[in-house]
Amino acid sequence: MLPNTQTSIQSGSHSAEASEDSSIAAGSRTGSFQSSGGGGTGDSSIGESQNQSGNKNDHGLSILTQLFETGFQRGDYHDIVLHTPSRSYRLHRLLLSASPLLRPQLFHGPDIFVSFDSSPAITEEGFAISLGHLYSTFSTHFLESPHEEIQSLQSARLFRSVLASAVLLGSMDDLASLALEKCLLSISxxxxxxxxxxxxxxxxxxxxxxxxxxxxxxxxxxxxxxxxxxxxxxxxxxxxxxxxxxxxxxxxxxxxxxxxxxxxxxxxxxxxxxxxxxxxxxxxxxxxxxxxxxxxxxxxxxxxxxxxxxxxxxxxxxxxxxxxxxxxx
Incomplete structure (x- = not known):
């Protein structure tokens, strides 16, 4: 399910309730974002990593998990709403400020808008993955797929959408490089x-x-x-x-x-x-x-x-x- 998307938004609302979810893509082979009930990207390895005793990164991982699940997927405690052509996301100015595209818009009211007109490769699903990358690297899980599925039309379109979205948002060289790698593998x-x-x-x-x-x-x-x-x-x-x-x-x-x-x-x-x-x-x-x-x-x-x-x-x-x-x- 898409993170914290909603069909109607009350400007300035800071409700901690989870918003109505929309699926990334019907029948998506990558799985789906989970908006509630924990699980983050749906990868049990995240929870397993958190339970590893003696791991000095446990605290950092716990914070990232909290940011991704509570902040990005559920939109709790949001202070701004980002609108795309078909979706809306309840997000947080502090984390969006890492994007050169979004940063200038953060001081002009409770709503910001992103257009895909100049980027024909972008889909809502790919943009959601790139947007989630501002919160943590957990969203890159959705670029992983079995070898036989990498060279499918659906995968190829997702990979280039994530690439174009990362370029649009800016300062995401790591995600863009990963998406490029997947794009090249999908050529078949x-x-x-x-x-x-x-x-x-x-x-x-x-x-x-x-x-x-x-x-x-x-x-x-x-x-x-x-x-x-x-x-x-x-x-x-x-x-x-x-x-x-x-x-x-x-x-x-x-x-x-x-x-x-x-x-x-x-x-x-x-x-x-x-x-x-x-x-x-x-x-x-x-x-x-x-x-x-x-x-x-x-x-x-x-x-x-x-x-x-x-x-x-x-x-x-x-x-x-x-x-x-x-x-x-």
């Missing part, structure tokens, strides 16, 4: 097209300095890892590989094929590319960022030696004129 055949859509200029800006590592990882996966795993060198590449390449925006399709990292000989790359081009037409539309009905793609095999890459080139021209000027080797 089932998620790659979703990641391609998340590389728009607005998305990259929302990732801050972590945008370029993500872009480079996506490009490397497309140009090297995926074609190797999908058998691009063979006469029967995998359906996943064909589907991904059939749907790629033209510039990314071109750069991947022409990359020095793309596996195979010039002739096998040429054969693969020719097959993909024939498969791309059903997925193309004027607004897809690839081809319009008046655009033509071709693959050219050059027989001159080229250093640092293959001799296969992907070309595109607009309109249907001058067909005789295009030669396919």
């Amino acid at each position: 055949a089932p998620t790659i097209l979703d990641w391609v859509e998340a590389l728009t200029p607005a998305h990259l800006m929302s990732y801050g300095p972590y945008g370029q590592p993500i872009k480079a990882a996506v490009e490397h996966y497309l140009a090297s890892t995926l074609p190797r795993e999908g058998g691009a060198e063979t006469s029967e590449p995998s359906k996943e590989l064909v589907e991904v390449y059939s749907r790629l925006p033209f510039e990314l399709f071109k750069s991947s094929i022409e990359s020095a990292s793309f596996p195979g000989s010039d002739r096998s790359i040429f054969a693969f590319t020719k097959n993909i081009i024939s498969q791309r037409l059903p997925f193309l539309s004027p607004n897809s960022g690839t081809l319009s009905s008046h655009t033509e793609e071709n693959v050219v095999l050059s027989f001159g030696a080229k250093k640092g890459g293959s001799n296969v080139f992907v070309t595109r021209k607009g309109g249907r004129k001058e067909r005789g000027l295009w030669k396919v080797g």
Whole structure:
């Protein structure tokens, strides 16, 4: 359940009652925030850690647990209300002051507002995890998932939401670095097209300095890892590989094929590319960022030696004129 979210708020109220909870995401594979009954992030290891006798950090851990459960999850003794596009959180100025984004707003009344307009990757679930990080590191528990789930669409979207939220709130390098690590691990055949859509200029800006590592990882996966795993060198590449390449925006399709990292000989790359081009037409539309009905793609095999890459080139021209000027080797 989301921490201390509420559907109606009385400004200036300092009630210690727990507010109405809303789920982070229906069926979330990460578990849920618990608003009452203890348990914090739902991880029994927190309680086990507290019971370890002789641990010099017991007192500090107890304080952090109190801050997270009572302060963040329940919103007790709050002195400010933070509003997002769809939720409200009862929080505490002292802890919010660690955020460069929120700090200037803390002296202007009982309510502050955060917009996600400039950060298209942010979801309410990811923002809640990053917001909870201002209280303690317990919320990072929600980034942990079994290996087979890391490369799911739901996980990939959560990881980049947490990353963008950490960048937006500011001064969360540790959380942002962890989220980046998870983002890179989530790049896979089932998620790659979703990641391609998340590389728009607005998305990259929302990732801050972590945008370029993500872009480079996506490009490397497309140009090297995926074609190797999908058998691009063979006469029967995998359906996943064909589907991904059939749907790629033209510039990314071109750069991947022409990359020095793309596996195979010039002739096998040429054969693969020719097959993909024939498969791309059903997925193309004027607004897809690839081809319009008046655009033509071709693959050219050059027989001159080229250093640092293959001799296969992907070309595109607009309109249907001058067909005789295009030669396919």
